[in-house]
Amino acid sequence: MAGSGVFAEIIEGEVFKYYADGEWKTSSSGKSVPIINPTTRKTQYRVQACTQEEVNKVMELAKVAQKSWAKTPLWKRAELLHKAAAILKEHKHPIAECLVKEIAKPAKDAVSEVVRSGDLVSYCAEEGVRILGEGKFLVSDSFPGNERTKYCLTSKIVPKFREANIQRTFAAWFLKIPLGLVLAIPPFNYPVNLAVSKIAPALIAGNSLVLKPPTQGAVAALHMVYCFHLAGFPKGLISCVTGKGSEIGDFLTMHPGVNCISFTGGDTGIAISKKAGMIPLQMELGGKDACIVLEDADVDLAAANIVKGGFSYRQIFCPCFTFFLHLVNNLGNLPHNGQRCTAVKVVLVMESVADTLVEKVNAKVAKLTVGPPEDDCDITPVVTESSANFIEGLVKDAKEKGATFCQEYRREGNLIWPLLLDHVRPDMRIAWEEPFGPVLPVIRINSVEEGIHHCNASNFGLQGCVFTKDINKAILISDAMETGTVQINSAPARGPDHFPFQGIKDSGIGSQGITNSINMMTKMKSTVINLPTPTYAMG
Numbered sequence: 115m116a117g118s119g120v121f122a123e124i125i126e127g128e129v130f131k132y133y134a135d136g137e138w139k140t141s142s143s144g145k146s147v148p149i150i151n152p153t154t155r156k157t158q159y160r161v162q163a164c165t166q167e168e169v170n171k172v173m174e175l176a177k178v179a180q181k182s183w184a185k186t187p188l189w190k191r192a193e194l195l196h197k198a199a200a201i202l203k204e205h206k207h208p209i210a211e212c213l214v215k216e217i218a219k220p221a222k223d224a225v226s227e228v229v230r231s232g233d234l235v236s237y238c239a240e241e242g243v244r245i246l247g248e249g250k251f252l253v254s255d256s257f258p259g260n261e262r263t264k265y266c267l268t269s270k271i272v273p274k275f276r277e278a279n280i281q282r283t284f285a286a287w288f289l290k291i292p293l294g295l296v297l298a299i300p301p302f303n304y305p306v307n308l309a310v311s312k313i314a315p316a317l318i319a320g321n322s323l324v325l326k327p328p329t330q331g332a333v334a335a336l337h338m339v340y341c342f343h344l345a346g347f348p349k350g351l352i353s354c355v356t357g358k359g360s361e362i363g364d365f366l367t368m369h370p371g372v373n374c375i376s377f378t379g380g381d382t383g384i385a386i387s388k389k390a391g392m393i394p395l396q397m398e399l400g401g402k403d404a405c406i407v408l409e410d411a412d413v414d415l416a417a418a419n420i421v422k423g424g425f426s427y428r429q430i431f432c433p434c435f436t437f438f439l440h441l442v443n444n445l446g447n448l449p450h451n452g453q454r455c456t457a458v459k460v461v462l463v464m465e466s467v468a469d470t471l472v473e474k475v476n477a478k479v480a481k482l483t484v485g486p487p488e489d490d491c492d493i494t495p496v497v498t499e500s501s502a503n504f505i506e507g508l509v510k511d512a513k514e515k516g517a518t519f520c521q522e523y524r525r526e527g528n529l530i531w532p533l534l535l536d537h538v539r540p541d542m543r544i545a546w547e548e549p550f551g552p553v554l555p556v557i558r559i560n561s562v563e564e565g566i567h568h569c570n571a572s573n574f575g576l577q578g579c580v581f582t583k584d585i586n587k588a589i590l591i592s593d594a595m596e597t598g599t600v601q602i603n604s605a606p607a608r609g610p611d612h613f614p615f616q617g618i619k620d621s622g623i624g625s626q627g628i629t630n631s632i633n634m635m636t637k638m639k640s641t642v643i644n645l646p647t648p649t650y651a652m653g
């Protein structure tokens with residue numbers, strides 16, 4: 115049960131505490147925020163509604179803690195991250211239980227999210243040690259008009275040497291410097307994984323970190339933070355403040371103490387980017403990932419990936435094929451219901467193969483299980499009633515405008531049965547808006563150009579995919595699609611977590627992925643050695 119056993123310290127009465135100065139605290143606001151179980155639609159948990167004063171205090175402490183952390187050897191930072199990763203994995207079940215209750219993530223996928231997060235933290239520790247320990251050496255005479263009178267050393271951070279004397283020898287060249295305080299705001303659909311994907315790179319690079327978890331998912335995130343607490347990170351270095359984004363969000367994102375914002379979510383990110391000051395922003399926002407299916411595609415493969423990418427994939431393939439897909443994509447888990455920014459959100463299929471594709475997709479949709487996350491169903495309730503209402507609005511609009519319903523539209527509470535809409539036209543909202551739910555539109559196209567045009571006319575540009583046996587065509591289409599990533603013959607996906615992950619247009623700023631996040635959370639600083647006379651080796 116959440117907040118019990120080793121986690122007992124993080125709850126008082128019925129309300130989960132927030133984390134500041136290495137301690138678990140009750141807010142002086144006296145207020146709490148309810149977390150509604152999407153399945154029962156009843157209050158499952160409560161978290162503190164932190165005040166602005168509490169945020170100020172957390173920022174102040176984070177500033178102090180960061181100064182000493184920046185002086186902590188890289189190997190030691192990595193060691194603590196490895197420890198946190200191990201603790202996180204050890205407690206995967208209680209954390210997964212929170213994910214089931216808060217966001218209705220199917221039980222197995224919830225466990226996978228926690229394990230994947232532990233792996234991400236460990237990989238980040240390894241990668242940090244590798245990339246932050248290396249540097250570059252420039253000489254001045256490679257640029258016109260200069261003699262060799264200057265050496266420029268640019269490296270990333272403390273070299274990976276345990277011996278104190280070696281650290282001191284290199285002390286002058288700690289040049290890829292931390293930014294300071296990183297504010298991390300993840301979304302509800304991966305409250306643990308998309309939190310650690312910000313926490314781990316921030317910490318390995320020498321920053322302090324303040325986490326504002328999504329309200330739905332906050333309790334899972336607090337449990338995850340407790341694992342970092344158990345690992346023994348210095349007080350104040352990591353904090354977790356809870357409360358509704360609509361209430362404390364602006365205060366956090368516009369706080370003068372923040373040196374970098376790493377945000378994943380919807381259009382809120384666009385608003386934040388307009389309000390934030392002159393600080394680096396990492397924004398991973400919405401997507402309308404298109405799946406283009408050409409005439410020569412392996413239609414079975416395309417159909418399998420459309421169902422996997424748009425809804426879910428479990429229980430619909432033979433185990434070997436499912437395992438194979440797992441290996442190919444190296445994905446630990448795929449959440450349900452199309453509640454992924456990387457879900458297939460529109461299928462653009464050549465008319466000549468459309469009937470076959472739709473038939474195959476429908477056959478697989480019919481096999482999806484629908485029900486509570488505790489039963490590990492493929493399709494579980496969407497996160498909130500307002501999300502379900504929004505999805506229903508898109509469905510009604512498509513109905514009024516004449517889309518073909520491949521299944522009957524069915525909804526009970528927040529549970530929406532998977533629905534494929536065929537013959538969708540560009541005047542329908544579903545052609546452009548992301549439902550973030552188990553409803554998938556199919557647009558029939560007569561040329562590749564038409565598909566590319568639809569993809570590029572979107573305000574989003576996260577990922578896309580193309581199914582064809584012709585690799586040359588695939589590459590041309592990939593180049594023409596205005597998205598951060600294109601998958602050839604597979605559904606869109608963020609993972610594996612060390613791959614670069616980025617959106618263009620309204621889908622984001624900057625790039626995620628372990629290496630990119632570490633680099634993004636540091637800043638270059640050069641030290642130039644000025645020599646009294648030009649010097650050339652062997653000259």
Ligand SMILES: NC(=O)C1=CN([C@@H]2O[C@H](COP(=O)(O)OP(=O)(O)OC[C@H]3O[C@@H](n4cnc5c(N)ncnc54)[C@H](OP(=O)(O)O)[C@@H]3O)[C@@H](O)[C@H]2O)C=CC1
Pocket residue numbers: 299300301302303326327328329330357358359360362363364367378379380381382383386398399400401454455548550576617621622
């Ligand atoms: N590109 C990507 O990697 C991903 C993108 N997404 C996108 O996220 C959306 C769904 O996730 P969802 O959680 O609903 O997204 P939201 O944008 O609603 O919320 C994301 C986070 O922002 C917080 N927040 C809300 N208001 C503010 C504010 N004014 N200032 C600062 N923070 C605020 C939320 O807190 P609270 O919960 O308290 O409101 C939550 O932690 C979809 O559009 C989806 O495409 C999702 C996952 C990955």
Ligand SMILES: O=C(O)[C@H](O)COP(=O)(O)O
Pocket residue numbers: 303304308445447448449453454455456457606607608609
């Ligand atoms: O939150 C999301 O939707 C993700 O960033 C997508 O991750 P995935 O493709 O690994 O599920």
